[in-house]
Amino acid sequence: MISIVLVEPEGDMNIGMIARSMMNMDVENLVLVSPRTNHLSENARAFAVHAVPILEKASVVFSLDEALRGCDVSLAVTRRIGQWRQQDVFLPHWREVMSPYAGKKIALVFGREKSGLTNDEISRCDLVLTIPSSDVFPSLNLAQAVMTVLYEIYRTRWKSSHPSPYHTVKREEFQGMLAMIIETLETMGYFKTVPRERLEAYLRKLLYRMAPDETSAMIVKNLFRRIQGRLMALEKALERTDSSTPKDRP
Amino acid sequence: MISIVLVEPEGDMNIGMIARSMMNMDVENLVLVSPRTNHLSENARAFAVHAVPILEKASVVFSLDEALRGCDVSLAVTRRIGQWRQQDVFLPHWREVMSPYAGKKIALVFGREKSGLTNDEISRCDLVLTIPSSDVFPSLNLAQAVMTVLYEIYRTRWKSSHPSPYHTVKREEFQGMLAMIIETLETMGYFKTVPRERLEAYLRKLLYRMAPDETSAMIVKNLFRRIQGRLMALEKALERTDSSTPKDRP
Structure with a gap:
């Protein structure tokens, strides 16, 4: 006391x-x-x-x-x-x-x-x-x-x-987040010009430094899932336009 | 800044x-x-x-x-x-x-x-x-x-x-302090009734826990040196009194 x-x-x-x-x-x-x-x-x-x-x-x-x-x-x-x-x-x-x-x-x-x-x-x-x-x-x-x-x-x-300021995510969820980012970049053809392994290794280090917790790993993963979805939807729409009016393609 | x-x-x-x-x-x-x-x-x-x-x-x-x-x-x-x-x-x-x-x-x-x-x-x-x-x-x-x-x-x-609150003394000086305490107790005949090794081991632990720095080790050592000196002076004085008037011995 x-x-x-x-x-x-x-x-x-x-x-x-x-x-x-x-x-x-x-x-x-x-x-x-x-x-x-x-x-x-x-x-x-x-x-x-x-x-x-x-x-x-x-x-x-x-x-x-x-x-x-x-x-x-x-x-x-x-x-x-x-x-x-x-x-x-x-x-x-x-x-x-x-x-x-x-x-x-x-x-x-x-x-x-x-x-x-x-x-x-x-x-x-x-x-x-x-x-x-x-x-x-x-x-x-x-x-x-x-x-x-x-x-x-x-x-x-x-x-x-509260010994640590960090409540870091489990490895599995960390991997899931990283895989989603890579998949999204794949979808947009990013690895046609950038070496995939090197970028993945670089992003892994960057994300580890960010020390994400479960919530932030989930937010990042879902964010990229949405981006991927949008990219795919746009490409599909573009394909349709493509086949109907081929000359208008940008 | x-x-x-x-x-x-x-x-x-x-x-x-x-x-x-x-x-x-x-x-x-x-x-x-x-x-x-x-x-x-x-x-x-x-x-x-x-x-x-x-x-x-x-x-x-x-x-x-x-x-x-x-x-x-x-x-x-x-x-x-x-x-x-x-x-x-x-x-x-x-x-x-x-x-x-x-x-x-x-x-x-x-x-x-x-x-x-x-x-x-x-x-x-x-x-x-x-x-x-x-x-x-x-x-x-x-x-x-x-x-x-x-x-x-x-x-x-x-x-x-200032990573540590303690500035502990070198082992040599720690030993010197402990030895002086033991010597003083020896002078007064303390080990006639108390086992010396066990007391020394006990005091060593206690003094380590005190985590003395150079100054405090020196102060403790000098304090016991003075006690020892006083004990010896008193005993000598007593011896003299003893040999001159044997009956007055307490």
Whole structure:
């Protein structure tokens, strides 16, 4: 279970926006440490949109220690690099580094809009989590930082159920698609001038790179079937015209 | 080169926030299609912080076609799923799917805050890009959506130069660290009651799991060296006391 801990947040709009992104990313538990604003204001609710229940259920506590009570592991989200780099977690390595803590109670601790977390607050957390960013302007807006961390965690779960972007077709259907294309080209006499084997090999590679799924293989196959049908119909019509008015042939 | 294209954005605060996240993620090119607000307002500048130059350099155009002119590939960022899923790109698959277009001019097209992109606008883009999100509240705030997409792209580049979160120590230094721990335990007579080989094998596994880098291996080694030194000094002191006042021995 993930908790978002905000230390002394100042903007109600920010808190609302963060609640929204929490709901977007299936995280519910919001903890506010001595907030400097009303997290139930009209502004906060407007920015939360459908995530008002997250605001309403948020716990308000008076110290970071209180916020971290009961957590299995806490991460201070900051760009400040400690003396010993090994201790840091970079966000894109979340899966690799944090997998031993999957399913545990994890607190993600974010600092104030302007000044972030103090050194003392960072040292109260178990790990330091850093979002890699540009050297020219590394500091992210608070709500943007929360969104980014939540996305990385959501992404880890999402990718485990969607490991590949491709759902490629079975070989048989792939062959059927390619054969239909070749047959169509045959119908129109294409191989009178082009070597059939070479073109077929070339098209095969091109189509493999396209990585078609079942639907797209079927669409392509049917498309060529229609072209072939049309070609044959036209030729037949032409033959008829041919035999009746031979001189008009184009 | 990546461009962020915003279609009819309404909020100057949003545009400022987006400029900031672009600079955070090393993307410079902002294109506004018929903006409904002044992207150079005080509000926009305040939210952009150091990214005001991105606002100042932003191009303002009057149609999406104009915005996409000169792009090699354009992606409509939307959750709306087309009839044929194969055509969609899910954001976590960015690296796998978009690698053929690395270095090309890529336009990321985002719709209006409230109503997103129209079907016509989506169809003018080459691909549909979807950010996976919760079924209960899938729609992200505009600035949050831009941040998330920019992070995924930044992440792809970042990970190629930081493939592993671990910079593990050379075997020799790992052995040195383990040997120092064992030697220290030896000094204190630990192996009178505990089988040395079994403990050493156990500690080796534990330390491998910790995946120490050079610094942490050195720190651990030196820590035990100090413990050993202290143990030996105390024993020597005790011996001296022993021989002078034998009865006081604890």
